[in-house]
Amino acid sequence: MLSQSFRQWGLYTGLIVIGCGMGVASHAYWTQGQLNATLKSYEEFYGSDALLNNPRDGSVNFIAQAVQEVGSAVVRIDATKDLYSQDMSSPLFKRFFDQDIPSLEPDIEQGTGSGFILSSDGQLITNAHVVEGSSTVKVTLKDGQVFSGKVIGVDELTDIAVIKIEATDLPTAKLGNAESLIPGEWAIAIGNPLGFDNTVTIGIISALDRPSAQVGIPDKRVRFIQTDAAINPGNSGGPLLNVRGEVIGLNTAIRTDAQGLGFAIPIETAQRIAEQLFAKGEADHPYLGIRMLTLDGEGKERAKEYFSDSIGDVGNEHGVLVVGVVDDSPAAIADLREGDIIRKVGDRVVHTAIEVQEAVENSVIGQVLLVEVKREDKTEVLKVRPTNFPVNY
Template identity: 55%
Template sequence: MRSKLTRSLRQLSTHVLAIFLGVLLTVSSLRVLPSQAEPAPNPITNADAPELIAQRQSPATAAIGSTSFVTAAVNRVGTAVVRIDTERTITRRVDPFMEDPFFRRFFGDGLPQQLPAEQLRGLGSGFIIDKSGLILTNAHVVDKADKVTVRLKDGRTFEGKVQGIDEVTDLAVVKINAGNDLPVASLGSSSNVQVGDWAIAVGNPLGFDNTVTLGIVSTLKRSSAQVGISDKRLDFIQTDAAINPGNSGGPLLNERGEVIGINTAIRPDAMGIGFAIPIDKAKAIASQLQRTGKVAHPYLGVQMQTLTPELAKQNNSDPNTSIQIPEINGVVVIRVVANSPAATAGIRRGDVIVQIDGTTVTSAEQLQNIVEDSRLGQVLQVKVRRGNQTQQLSVRTAELQNAS
C-alpha cells in the first residue's frame, strides 16, 4: 500500500515538474508588446534620425524639452521692439455760434477767441531696422506729433525724429541717436507666408510693455477696401493673434523670429481679426522714406467698384437708377474727381473699365495695383465700355497728393 502511494507521489511530482518547465519555456518564448510606457522602437536609424525627425516635428513639438519656438522667436527680436510715446498740442477756436455779436454784447470782452491748449498723448510700437537707430512704425502713430519719445526694452529713452511719413500705406520711419550698435530686427519675406503659418505679435498694447501674443495667419492679400480703410493702398496679412491699441507699428513674426508684417489695424466689432502690412511692401516704402522723406503715388482720380453681370442687372432693374450699366465683368466708375487725370481724359461716371495697357481687369483691387505699380506721368491706355460702345482713352497718371 505504501509503495503504491510513494509511486503515485513520484508520478505527480514528475507531472508537476513537467508542467512547471513547460510554463517556463512558454514564458521565455513570449515578446513584450509596446505600450505607452514602452513605445515601439523607431525604425529611423541613427545616421538619418536628426534630419528626418526635424522634418516630422512642428516647431512646438521640436521645442519640447528645450526653449519653445515662441520664446526663441521673441528672444531673437525682442530687444529691437520699442515703445513710442507721442505728444501733440492742439488749440480749438470757440464755437462760431458763440462769436455771434449777440453773445459778444452779452459777455463783452470776457469771451475768449479760442479755448486753452490741450495736450493729446498717443502710444504705439515700432522696431529697429538699422543699427544707426532707424525705426519702422505706422504713420498714424507719429503723424502730426510735436514730440516723439522712443523707449527701448532696457528702459533707455530717446527723442525720436520723424524722417518720413506715407499716409497712403500708413508707414513711417523714425530716427534716434543712440550710438551705432543697437539691436536690429531680422526682416523676413512676406511673399513666403502661407495661410496657417504661425503669427507672433509683439508690442505695447494698452501700455502693457513687451506683450507677446500667438496666433496663425488667417488669410493673405485682404484689401484695404475690404477691411474698411478705403483711403489706403494695401493688401493686408490677416491674423488671429491678439492685436490691441498700442500694438500699432509693432512686428508680426513668423516661427523663426523674422518680421513678416507690421501690426496696423483691428476690427473693433470682432475678436481674432487683426491686420498687418506685409513686410515686403514696408521695406520698399521705408527705403524711399529714408531717401526723400515721402513717397509719390500715381493716381487716376476715380472712385470705383468691382462689377459683375449680376450686380449690373440689379442696378439696371432698379426703377430709380440714374444710369444703365453694361452687364459685364469689370470695374465700374462711381465718381470722377474734378480736375483729375481721369476727368481730363474723359472718363465718366458709369463707365466700366475692362482693360488697362492690354491687361484685362475684373476687380477694383487689380486696377488699383496696376496704377500703383505705374510711374508718375505714365500714359495708360484704358479701355472702357460706355453703354453699348467701347472707348479707348489715354490717361496720364499724376501724384495722389495733388488730388483735389
C-alpha cells in the same frame, strides 16, 4: 523625432489654447496630414526639438525662437502732442486780451505705440497714427535704452511713419515676404499693448487682401493681412512675424466691435513707403481719379440697382466697371468714361477694383500708363498720366 513631437503636440496645443483663447482654437480644424506637413517643415527649419519646450537642455519652441530673432529690434514709442497750439504772442491775442495775456497751460495728449528697427544706424518704422501731431518722440529699446526720435516722414494714406534715432550697432528686424502667405499659417505679434511692454501673442493668418474699406478705414490705400493674433491698443506699429522670425506685416488696426480680428500692412508695402519717406519725407501715390465697381455677382447687382440708367446692362460682363470720373483728373483728361469696363492696366490683366488700384499704385507719376477698356462693343486703349494723390481728395 517627428512622431515624438506629434505625441507631445496635443499637450502643447492644449496649453496654448488655454493661454490665448480663441486666437489658436481655429487650428483644431486642420487635418492631420496638414498638421504633420507643417510640423515637418518647422522641424526642418529649427531642428527636431523645435516644437518642444525643454528647460532641462535649454531648447525652446519655434514661437520663442522666432521672438528671439526679432524681439530686441522691437521698440516702444511714446508720443506727445500739444493740443493747445495757438501763438499767444500774435497781435490777435494781444488785441483780444487788451495786452494782458493769460497764462495757459498747454493741453498735452500722450499716446504709446510700437515700432521696429530697420537699420543698425537708427532707422525705425511705425504707424502714422502713433506719431500723429508729434515731430519728436521718445523711443525705448528692449534693453531699457531711451532715445529722442525725430519723425522723418508720415504717410497718412498707408498709415506709415518713419523715425530716426542717433545710435549705432542697433539690432535690426529681418524682413520676410508677405506675398507668398496663405491663410492658416502661424502669425506672431510683438508690441506694447495697453502699456505691457514686449508682449507676444500668437494666432494664424486668417485672410489676405482685405480692402481698407472693409476693415473700417476707407481713407487708406492698403490691402491688409487679417490675423487672429491678439492686437490691442499699443500694438500699433509693431511687427507681425512668421515662424522664422521674419517680419511679414506692420500691425496697424483692430476692430473695436469684434474679437479675434487684427490687421497688418504687408511688409512689402511698408518697406516701399518707408524707403520713400526716408529719402524725401513723403510718399508717392499715383492717382487716376475714378470710382470703380468689380463686376462679380454682388457688383453686378449694385450696378443694375444704382447705375442701370447711365451704363446699361452689365449682366454678362466681367472686369472692373467705371462708375464715376473726377472732373479734371488724369482719367478725365485721358477720356475714361462712366460705363467703361477696365480689362487691363499696363501689362496686367485685372479682374477686381483692388487689382486696378494695385496696378496704378505701382505705376510712375507723370509717365504714360496704358489702360485697356471695353466701351460698348469696342476695345479702347487709353493713355493716362497718373498724378500724385490729391491732399484734399
